[in-house]
Amino acid sequence: MDQTIRTEYLIIGSGVAGLSIALKMAQHHKVLVLTKTERGETNTAYAQGGVASVTDELDTFEKHVADTLDAGDGLCDEDVVRMVVENGPDRIQELLDYGANFDREDNGELMLGKEGGHSEHRILHAKDATGWEIQRVLLEQASKNSNIEILEHFFVLDLLTQHHLGRYINRGTPNINCYGVYALNLESRKVIRILSKITVMATGGSGNVYASTTNPPIATGDGIAMAYRAMARVANMEFNQFHPTAIYDPGQSPAFLITEALRGKGAILKRPYSKEEFMQEYDPRKSLAPRDIVARAIDTEMKKSGMEYVLLDATHIPAHELTDEFPTIYKTLLKKGIDFTKDMIPVVPASHYICGGILIDKIGRSSIQSLYACGECTCSGLHGANRLASNSLLEGLVYGQNIYEAIKDATKGITWEEEIPEWNEKGTSNTEEWVLISHNFREVQSIMSNYVGIVRSDLRLERAMRRIDFIFQETEAFYQKTKVSPELAELRNIITIAYLIIKSASIRKESRGLHCTTDYPDKSGEIWNTVL
Numbered sequence: 001m002d003q004t005i006r007t008e009y010l011i012i013g014s015g016v017a018g019l020s021i022a023l024k025m026a027q028h029h030k031v032l033v034l035t036k037t038e039r040g041e042t043n044t045a046y047a048q049g050g051v052a053s054v055t056d057e058l059d060t061f062e063k064h065v066a067d068t069l070d071a072g073d074g075l076c077d078e079d080v081v082r083m084v085v086e087n088g089p090d091r092i093q094e095l096l097d098y099g100a101n102f103d104r105e106d107n108g109e110l111m112l113g114k115e116g117g118h119s120e121h122r123i124l125h126a127k128d129a130t131g132w133e134i135q136r137v138l139l140e141q142a143s144k145n146s147n148i149e150i151l152e153h154f155f156v157l158d159l160l161t162q163h164h165l166g167r168y169i170n171r172g173t174p175n176i177n178c179y180g181v182y183a184l185n186l187e188s189r190k191v192i193r194i195l196s197k198i199t200v201m202a203t204g205g206s207g208n209v210y211a212s213t214t215n216p217p218i219a220t221g222d223g224i225a226m227a228y229r230a231m232a233r234v235a236n237m238e239f240n241q242f243h244p245t246a247i248y249d250p251g252q253s254p255a256f257l258i259t260e261a262l263r264g265k266g267a268i269l270k271r272p273y274s275k276e277e278f279m280q281e282y283d284p285r286k287s288l289a290p291r292d293i294v295a296r297a298i299d300t301e302m303k304k305s306g307m308e309y310v311l312l313d314a315t316h317i318p319a320h321e322l323t324d325e326f327p328t329i330y331k332t333l334l335k336k337g338i339d340f341t342k343d344m345i346p347v348v349p350a351s352h353y354i355c356g357g358i359l360i361d362k363i364g365r366s367s368i369q370s371l372y373a374c375g376e377c378t379c380s381g382l383h384g385a386n387r388l389a390s391n392s393l394l395e396g397l398v399y400g401q402n403i404y405e406a407i408k409d410a411t412k413g414i415t416w417e418e419e420i421p422e423w424n425e426k427g428t429s430n431t432e433e434w435v436l437i438s439h440n441f442r443e444v445q446s447i448m449s450n451y452v453g454i455v456r457s458d459l460r461l462e463r464a465m466r467r468i469d470f471i472f473q474e475t476e477a478f479y480q481k482t483k484v485s486p487e488l489a490e491l492r493n494i495i496t497i498a499y500l501i502i503k504s505a506s507i508r509k510e511s512r513g514l515h516c517t518t519d520y521p522d523k524s525g526e527i528w529n530t531v532l
Contacts, residue, residue, distance in 0.1 A: 003192035003422060007032040008411050010180060010196035012156050012223065015042035016131075016393055017375030018202035019138040020400025026147035028408055032194070034154040034183060036486065037218055039139060042204060044393070046216055047131025048259035048328070049115060050123035051095075051397075052390035053088035056112055059120040061085050068391060071117045071290045072384020073513035074527050075236070080381035083362060084391070084398045091397035092124060100137045102126055103325075114264040115389035117290040123390050128259050128326045134393060153186040155486045156222065159199070159230040159371065160420050171231045178230070178371035179417035184484060191423035191484065197411040200403060201227060201358060201366075201373040202396075206497045207254075210351035210453070211445040214243055214257040220490040221497035223377035227358045228496055228532070233367040235379040235531045236356035237497075238504035239514040241387055242454050243352035244269075244294040247345065248309035249336065255350040256332055258312060260389045263287045265325065267314035269298065270344065272307045292386040292514045295349040299454045302348070311344040349454060353392060355383040355514065356504065359531060363406040364399050370414065372407060374399040379529070385513020428483045436478060437487050440471050444491075444498050452502055457518045465502045471495055504530040 009025055011018045014035040025031045035041070054064050064085045069076050096102070102124045103111040113123035126133035142148045160179040163169050169176055180195040206221025207213035228234050245263070246255035263269075269279050269287045282297040283289035289297075298310050314322060319341035323330050326340075333340050357378045364372040364380075375396045382395050447467050451460035472495050479488060508515055510524035 003190055005032070005192060005194045006416055007194065007196050009198050009200070009407065010034070010194060011200045011202055012181070013042070013202035013204060013375070014039045014139070014150060015044035015202060015204055015375065015396070016134055016138065017396035017400055018200070019142055020397055021200055021202065021374060021403050022148050023138065023141055023145065024400065024404035025408065026145045030147045030149070032196070033148060033150045034156055034194075035150065035152055036155040036186075036222070038152050039150050041216060041218060042135060044131045044135045044396070046214065046254070046257070047393060048128045048257055049261045050113055050125035050130045050390045051092065051134070051393040052118065052122050052388070053092045053124060053394055054085065054122055055089060055092065055110055055124065056121060059122050063119050064122065067117055067119050068382070068388045069384075071386050071388035073292075073386055074523075075384030075513065075529065077381025080362060084382050084395055087398045087401065088394050091394070091401060095134060095137065095397070098137045098141050100126070100133060102133070113261045114288070115260040116263060116285070116288045116294060117388045123261065123264070125261060128261065128328045131393065155184040155186055155489060156226065157182045157184055157191065157484060157489055159226050159368075160193070160195075160417070161230050161368065163230070164420050165417070169231055171233070173231065175369060176231055176367070177369045179420055182423050184486065184489070186486060191425070193420055193422060195416040195418070195420065197370065197414040197416065198407050199371050200364070200407075201371065201377055202375050203377045205354050205376040206494070207351045207353070209444065209448050209494050209497045209501065210240075211449040212246070212255050212348070213253070213351035214246055214255050215351070216254055220494050222490070222493045223373065224357050224500070225493035225496035227366065227368070227371070227373070228500065230368060232371065233359040233531055234357060234500060235359040235529045236385075236504065237354070237500040237532070238508050238530060239355035239383075239385050240351060240501060241291055241353040241355060241514050242295040242349040244291055244298055244349050245312055245347040246350035247333070247336070248348045257350075257352070258329060258345060258347055259326070260291070262312070262314060262326060262329070265314070265321070266317050267312050269294070270311045270313050271301060272305065272309065272311055272346075275311070275313075275344075290386055291389065295454055296516060298347075298349055309346040309348045312347045313344045314340050315342055315344065353387055355379070355385065355387050362402060364403040365406070372403050374403055385515065425483055428481055431482050433478075434487070437491050440475055441491050441494065444468065444471060444494055448498055448501070452498075452505060455516050455518060456505055458506070461502055461506050465499075465506070468495060468498050468502060472499065500532060503532060
């Protein structure tokens with residue numbers, strides 16, 4: 001029985017990036033959106049802090065651009081930064097028109113917060129659940145549109161290219177084409193072909209490559225890994241952002257994030273024993289320095305003291321303001337026996353955001369024809385070596401518009417590639433050795449956390465690469481003889497992400513932004529992207 005779906009436009013992912021494109025495309029065409037769990041379970045929904053955009057008369061595009069370039073530590077593409085910043089207000093207005101309920105002052109003006117690395121108040125937020133609010137309003141709009149079909153519990157396994165037609169391709173092969181995907185229907189457990197004329201990757205991040213992450217379990221780098229296997233170019237994978245302030249709660253996954261907006265409100269990082277402020281010793285911006293600086297400072301303090309956390313003190317801020325502006329944090333901490341209006345919060349850095357990914361241009365084109373990408377799975381040039389807080393949701397919105405403009409009439413003359421074979425699982429079987437998958441997944445996380453974390457060295461990277469290579473060989477042999485499952489597919493993807501991070505980190509012989517190595521503690525003076 002032929003297991004095939006045919007669509008003009010296929011979008012993989014239902015977060016801010018994917019749904020922004022879908023809503024625009026649906027004005028003219030039918031769109032198919034795939035999500036591997038439920039449509040609301042995305043990285044977007046977990047974003048607490050807000051979305052950055054110039055909306056106040058005291059703020060300017062130039063200031064936002066300057067802040068982004070400063071955080072990116074020399075690796076941002078300034079043209080891309082200006083494009084995103086200058087288009088931000090229009091995209092914010094669209095969210096407002098959709099019905100997004102951002103916090104407002106008593107006079108009705110948008111309430112603007114301030115976060116690390118920002119010189120002005122420009123963070124729009126909905127309490128401490130901004131991502132959830134944006135996800136809500138986008139899904140609400142999508143549900144009203146008959147041109148948008150969202151298929152839940154469809155796990156995309158691989159992109160379809162000439163490789164699946166029996167042709168040899170490599171990263172240097174010209175004119176590689178994307179013809180769609182193989183996807184596992186998690187209800188029927190059948191792998192189907194989805195043939196598409198245009199495919200958009202909007203699969204989010206890869207935080208679960210590390211043992212402690214603020215990301216939901218779904219963030220396993222699927223889009224980046226699939227694109228790399230399909231011979232797309234990826235770049236700057238060494239730049240993994242560790243959010244400085246997740247609750248210290250060993251064994252809890254995902255780690256609960258304490259939004260940077262709390263530091264923007266005035267919360268101060270302090271040493272556990274002496275209760276002294278320490279960030280002034282690392283940066284004049286103190287607790288509101290960019291995330292790479294704050295995370296490294298906390299890591300240093302932890303190593304100096306032997307403690308597994310530092311403290312975040314918000315007790316000097318009026319209690320009613322804390323409970324009103326940060327209700328989710330307040331309730332979550334209370335369940336853990338912490339009243340942050342009276343008690344300091346134990347915090348520790350946790351894997352949060354990857355600044356590298358599928359290399360794209362200003363309209364979201366990848367190096368593979370008919371394959372576009374948007375959001376955290378990409379390297380667009382906006383973030384450089386370190387993402388400025390709250391620029392990620394803005395990037396998804398702006399690139400959603402750009403991709404829409406680029407692809408709305410792009411299927412003319414394109415036909416479905418009907419010669420792509422159906423999924424072949426001959427020779428595979430179900431196995432009871434699933435413990436191998438969970439064990440290898442945890443081992444990858446342990447290797448990455450211990451050897452490829454906030455501070456690295458050549459020796460640690462070499463050791464990590466040897467161990468990841470062994471796990472890769474073992475897992476691929478297991479994959480060849482085993483019926484595919486989402487757990488096995490995620491393991492393969494997370495191994496690929498680990499390899500790409502280690503490889504890129506090994507290439508960069510300097511410390512810049514989020515990449516800090518003891519062997520090359522200074523910037524080289526040369527600036528380049530690590531393109532694989």
